[in-house]
Amino acid sequence: MLVDSFGRNITYLRISVTDRCNLRCRYCMPQGGISYKVPAEILSFEEICRIARAASCLGVRKLRITGGEPLVRKDLSLLVRELRSIREIDEIALTTNGIYLSEYARELKEAGLDRVNVSLDSLVEDKFEKITRGGKLASVLKGIDALFAARLAPVRINTVLLKGFNDDEIMSFAQLTRTDPIDARFIEHMPTRLGHGACGDDQFFSAREAKEICGRLGRLIPVDRGSRSTARAYRIDGFYGTVGFISPITEPFCRSCDKLRLTSDGVLKSCLHLPHGIDIKEAMRGGATDEDLGRLIEKAVASKPRAHNLLTMPLGRNSENFSMCQIGG
Numbered sequence: 001m002l003v004d005s006f007g008r009n010i011t012y013l014r015i016s017v018t019d020r021c022n023l024r025c026r027y028c029m030p031q032g033g034i035s036y037k038v039p040a041e042i043l044s045f046e047e048i049c050r051i052a053r054a055a056s057c058l059g060v061r062k063l064r065i066t067g068g069e070p071l072v073r074k075d076l077s078l079l080v081r082e083l084r085s086i087r088e089i090d091e092i093a094l095t096t097n098g099i100y101l102s103e104y105a106r107e108l109k110e111a112g113l114d115r116v117n118v119s120l121d122s123l124v125e126d127k128f129e130k131i132t133r134g135g136k137l138a139s140v141l142k143g144i145d146a147l148f149a150a151r152l153a154p155v156r157i158n159t160v161l162l163k164g165f166n167d168d169e170i171m172s173f174a175q176l177t178r179t180d181p182i183d184a185r186f187i188e189h190m191p192t193r194l195g196h197g198a199c200g201d202d203q204f205f206s207a208r209e210a211k212e213i214c215g216r217l218g219r220l221i222p223v224d225r226g227s228r229s230t231a232r233a234y235r236i237d238g239f240y241g242t243v244g245f246i247s248p249i250t251e252p253f254c255r256s257c258d259k260l261r262l263t264s265d266g267v268l269k270s271c272l273h274l275p276h277g278i279d280i281k282e283a284m285r286g287g288a289t290d291e292d293l294g295r296l297i298e299k300a301v302a303s304k305p306r307a308h309n310l311l312t313m314p315l316g317r318n319s320e321n322f323s324m325c326q327i328g329g
């Protein structure tokens with residue numbers, strides 16, 4: 001079992017498979033992108049599977065594939081298939097911007113993918129284009145339909161709350177849950193250096209305010225997603241799907257955090273907001289045994305802080321190392 005210094009049991013590994021992305025969301029990436037890692041620095045599928053296997057031997061049961069945009073990585077379903085063959089893993093999920101989903105939903109399902117989170121910040125075409133700097137809403141909606149067709153429901157839609165941009169669409173997102181198996185989740189914006197300037201503090205909109213707005217559609221009935229869930233989930237009375245609220249800023253969920261992160265260039269990070277991590281790729285490429293990898297995973301878990309430092313560290317101190325697209329959100 002992987003238990004950190006504060007008694008939290010770590011069972012969830014988020015794996016970033018690329019630092020590249022086909023969108024440029026204003027709060028995540030600068031217009032010109034970031035300086036990408038060269039291909040040799042990025043973990044191969046074999047290396048990812050080896051780390052996932054070592055983590056599963058120590059108690060990890062859930063994997064999430066993320067990025068950058070994971071679907072820009074070629075043959076992603078081969079990775080899913082390989083990860084699926086790890087006996088101890090109960091669930092494999094994917095977080096995507098959805099642009100390429102219509103192309104890959106079916107083969108991902110066949111490869112063994114269990115569920116998908118689609119990031120979607122506006123249901124209005126020109127607003128979507130603006131926040132993503134050029135993305136096409138129609139492609140994402142087609143991707144969501146493809147998830148239903150591939151029996152990858154319920155579909156989670158994750159929306160980063162931005163005051164003055166999409167707070168007027170909270171009802172529309174919640175309405176998506178009326179007749180379909182959709183979990184509409186609202187996430188508080190976290191300040192990052194690379195996203196700063198595009199989304200400032202004046203655009204912060206709390207999950208609590210989003211919940212109040214959803215409550216206007218009907219009584220909110222709590223749904224139990226287990227104590228480790230980052231979202232507080234509710235069903236609006238009479239609705240089919242659920243709404244969820246994720247509040248890393250106003251009500252941090254660090255106390256129940258069960259996550260470890262692996263960046264696309266092979267660094268294990270015990271907290272999204274820590275600037276440093278443990279370079280497991282270097283060790284692996286230097287001839288580390290499976291036992292050595294296990295020890296490095298345990299070391300990363302032991303370094304997990306009690307809570308994130310977002311509210312105490314001035315913006316910029318977390319520097320170049322902190323970019324959501326490199327770590328995977």
Ligand code: SAM
Pocket residue numbers: 021027028066067068069070095096097117118119158160187188189190191192195324325328329
């Ligand atoms: N490209 C994929 C996507 O957009 O789903 C996966 C990677 S993206 C970094 C993962 C998640 O992080 C997305 O849901 C995105 O909205 C979220 N995210 C990125 N920057 C964020 C920020 N500053 N605050 C809150 N969420 C953020």
Ligand code: SF4
Pocket residue numbers: 021022023024025028029067068069097119324325
């Ligand atoms: Fe790309 Fe996802 Fe970041 Fe948007 S949030 S720029 S889709 S990595």
